[in-house]
Amino acid sequence: MVSKVETGSVRSVERALAIVELLGQHQALGLEELHYLTGLAKATVSRMLLTLQEQGWIYRGLSDRRYRLSARSLFGDSRQRFKRQLVEQAAPCLLELSARTGLVTDLSSFDGECLEVLESAVPAVLRKRYPSCSRIVGQHASLFHSAMGKACLGALARDEVERLAEREQVPLEARQQACEESRYLGFGQRTEGHWEYPVRLPFLIRAVALPLQAEGQVIGSIALHWPRDLACVEQVRNRHLWLLAETIEQVQKDIA
Incomplete structure (x- = not known):
C-alpha cells in the first residue's frame, strides 16, 4: 500500500515536471501565467518554483521576473x-x-x-x-x-x-x-x-x-x-x- 508521504512526493514531482514542461514550451512564464496554465494555487506554484530555482533547474530574469529553464535544462x-x-x-x-x-x-x-x-x-x-x-x-x-x-x-x-x-x-x-x-x-x-x-x-x-x-x-x-x-x-x-x-x-x- 502506498503511504500518504509517498503519494505526496509523487504528486510534487508531477507538478514540478509540469512546470518544467510548460517552461520548455513557452520559453518564459510568470507566476500568474503558470498558476493559470497548471490550475494550481499560486502558493503551490510559488513553492515549486522556489524549489526548482534552488536546485538549479530554472532561472528567474532580473528585468522581467519571469521564469526560464536554466542552462543545465536546455538540450x-x-x-x-x-x-x-x-x-x-x-x-x-x-x-x-x-x-x-x-x-x-x-x-x-x-x-x-x-x-x-x-x-x-x-x-x-x-x-x-x-x-x-x-x-x-x-x-x-x-x-x-x-x-x-x-x-x-x-x-x-x-x-x-x-x-x-x-x-x-x-x-x-x-x-x-x-x-x-x-x-x-x-x-x-x-x-x-x-x-x-x-x-x-x-x-x-x-x-x-x-x-x-x-x-x-x-x-x-x-x-x-x-x-x-x-x-x-x-x-x-x-x-x-x-x-x-x-x-x-x-x-x-x-x-x-
Missing part, C-alpha cells in the same frame, strides 16, 4: 545554452554593480555577427523611470551606435570591423569614429541622440560599456546606462568605470 541548442549560462553567471554581478552605482546594468552577447541584449538590472532608485526596460531584453542593439556594440568593436581586429561595417552599410566616417573612439577612450560610449532599439524610453539616455571576452574571443559586453539628465559621461567614467571593469573581470573568471 540541443548549444548557442542558446551558452547564452543562458552567461546570463546565469553574470546575474549576481549585474545586480551588485547596479546597486553600487545606482545605474542600469545591461549584459549583451556577441556571436560575431549580431549583438543581443540578454539581461538588464535596474536599481531601486530608477525603477519608476524604467517601466518598459524589460522589453529591451532580447533586442538586437546597433554595433556602431550602442555603447555595448562599440565596446565589442574596440576589441575586434580592424578587418573584422570593416566586414561588419560593410554588412551594416555603415558610412566610412561612422565606422572609423566608432572604432577610434573606443580604442582611444578604452570603453564604448553610446552615440548621443541615436536610439538603437525598436522600443524607445520616454527620455534620453547615456551609456558606457566594456567588452566581455572568453578564450581570446569577444563574446559580448556589459554596459552602464542612465537617464541623460542624471550625469554626464565624464562623471560616470570617473566614479564607476573601475567598478564596471571589476565586474567584467569577475564574470570572465566565472565563465572561464
Whole structure:
C-alpha cells in the first residue's frame, strides 16, 4: 500500500515536471501565467518554483521576473545554452554593480555577427523611470551606435570591423569614429541622440560599456546606462568605470 508521504512526493514531482514542461514550451512564464496554465494555487506554484530555482533547474530574469529553464535544462541548442549560462553567471554581478552605482546594468552577447541584449538590472532608485526596460531584453542593439556594440568593436581586429561595417552599410566616417573612439577612450560610449532599439524610453539616455571576452574571443559586453539628465559621461567614467571593469573581470573568471 502506498503511504500518504509517498503519494505526496509523487504528486510534487508531477507538478514540478509540469512546470518544467510548460517552461520548455513557452520559453518564459510568470507566476500568474503558470498558476493559470497548471490550475494550481499560486502558493503551490510559488513553492515549486522556489524549489526548482534552488536546485538549479530554472532561472528567474532580473528585468522581467519571469521564469526560464536554466542552462543545465536546455538540450540541443548549444548557442542558446551558452547564452543562458552567461546570463546565469553574470546575474549576481549585474545586480551588485547596479546597486553600487545606482545605474542600469545591461549584459549583451556577441556571436560575431549580431549583438543581443540578454539581461538588464535596474536599481531601486530608477525603477519608476524604467517601466518598459524589460522589453529591451532580447533586442538586437546597433554595433556602431550602442555603447555595448562599440565596446565589442574596440576589441575586434580592424578587418573584422570593416566586414561588419560593410554588412551594416555603415558610412566610412561612422565606422572609423566608432572604432577610434573606443580604442582611444578604452570603453564604448553610446552615440548621443541615436536610439538603437525598436522600443524607445520616454527620455534620453547615456551609456558606457566594456567588452566581455572568453578564450581570446569577444563574446559580448556589459554596459552602464542612465537617464541623460542624471550625469554626464565624464562623471560616470570617473566614479564607476573601475567598478564596471571589476565586474567584467569577475564574470570572465566565472565563465572561464
